[in-house]
Amino acid sequence: MKLIKYIKDKWLTITISAVSYFVILMVMRVFALPVEIVAIITFLYFFTGGLQLLINYLRKRKFYNRLLLNVERLDKKYLVLETLTKPDFYEGELIWESLYKINKSMTENVSDYRENVEDFKEYVEMWIHEVKIPIASLVLMCHNHKNELDEKYIKQIKRLDNYVEQVLYYVRSSCSEKDYIIKDVNLEEVVGKVLMNNKDDILEKNIEPQINIKNITVKSDKKWLEFIINQIVNNSIKYCKNIAMSHNDTKAVLKISATEEKEKVILSIYDNGIGIPNQDLKKIFEKSFTGENGRLGQKSTGMGLYIVKNLCSKLGHQVSAWFIQNEYTEIKIVFGKNDYYRF
Template sequence: MFLTYFGIDYYQRKKYFADVAKKMVELDQPYLIYEMIEQTWRYEDELYKDILRKSTISAMEAITRLEDEQNDYKEFIEAWIHEVKLPMTSLHLMSAELEGSSAQRLQMYVIDLENQVDQALFYARSDYVHQDYLIREVSLQEIINDLVKKNKYLLIQNQMQVTVECDALVYADKKWLTFIINQLLFNAVKYKKNGAGEISFKAVSEKDATRLIIKDNGVGINAHELPRIFDKGFTGTNGRDTGKATGFGLYLCKKLCAKLGLSIEGDSVEDEYTELTIRFPKNTYLSKL
């Protein structure tokens, strides 16, 4: 009789916990499993369920507090960046009125500072791309020409020759795409060889996508480091040697491309070239509108 009782009890308990495990796998939010556990006559089951409920609620409250603190910090960073942009704009206008090599160097430093501030702003907003973007048809030629014009003092100071062959229209958010391409342009300037350098922008149309190829003849990337160039905080040998790398530029480009439904990949041969390619899927439905 005892063996029969314990055998039936074991079978029922096994089935009970198997059902709980199955429901947890099927739930979109597994931490709410306590809501799905059926009520039983066993006091210990109800006690465990109540403990699980209180523990889950406590964890959710802690997560909510952390999210609120993070949002407050991001709002502060965004507000601070917008405040910083005002004096930087004034510096940019004042430097444009000056003449000589010192004025050009000052303008280059201001442009570099603006890029760093933009990087901080877009990084703060990178988790909320869906709240601040508009996908529409944009001209790659127009975006790149505007960036070349904006960074002309930086390019002149570094003796960079620019070639643009981008007669193509793609679907993307113009503001976010401009930031991504600008980061890649700055990288090409940052890691150029001594003397004059070259950077080219070329659009290649394919059946289901358009590829934007950005290539420079700079110092290149070590073959064993190439797979890690999009990792957060990765600076590589060249970044450590120059002391200019932050390890966030390419990481942020990769993250934003993923948010916008684009892809980015890199190829390089050390001391020869670096080539970064952004792939824009063709939206046949939007193109017919």
């Protein structure tokens, strides 16, 4: 709170005081008061007026400066009232009481909103679990009658299953800390399971998996990590090429390797597919971002890598992307050597 602006704000009070003094001065001249008396009255008038203005400024400045400073410092600015004491001047009391009512109303609305969101999430989870039963039955039926069904039907059912699974993990990601258990996880075992789940697509696209993970364990949650790796592998399969365009390769390659260092383990998932355009790199982990590749007939939702990034952050892992367009894409996940290690 600045003194100059405060004085400018009080221009009407100051103007009325000046006019009042001018009237008093005229009255004193009419009564022909001695100059000494006029000087004393003038001094007392302006001194008391100025002192009153200064005292009011100092009282208000303390409250308003604390209010502005605390609002600036707080991340959750609606909690500012908790940092203030009730002021001792009327205007401040009005502001304090208004903030109290606003805060109370907002808290009630947020509480109702959260309750509605939780109810909706519970419904979505319940619906997903229910719908996964017929999907699982369809997958089993397709497997039992593989030679009798067109491959496109099997593929669409698998896509449906993957998208339903993606919705489930997205809903759970906001409260994933309630659903994961951090412990030693064998990377080779998790990667092997992911590849088995995608074996039909890998064979169909004539992709050559190259796995280089030898008995490496990381601190993570097995179920969530399997989903993360599966999303990345699905992307690699989706955007692969039947014949690579670089280095004279004869077929598409999916390389999954892990290296162990002193403080971390790095899992690399590499494919020699279509890569990522330069302008898309910074946005590939953003929500609903499909990018140039997603618009080229792949019907991408833009949610897979967003969920991967979100879950990695929750689990304490770091995920990043490396690429050259039309040559390769490499996604790296970095694991700390303990539950609390952050990068």
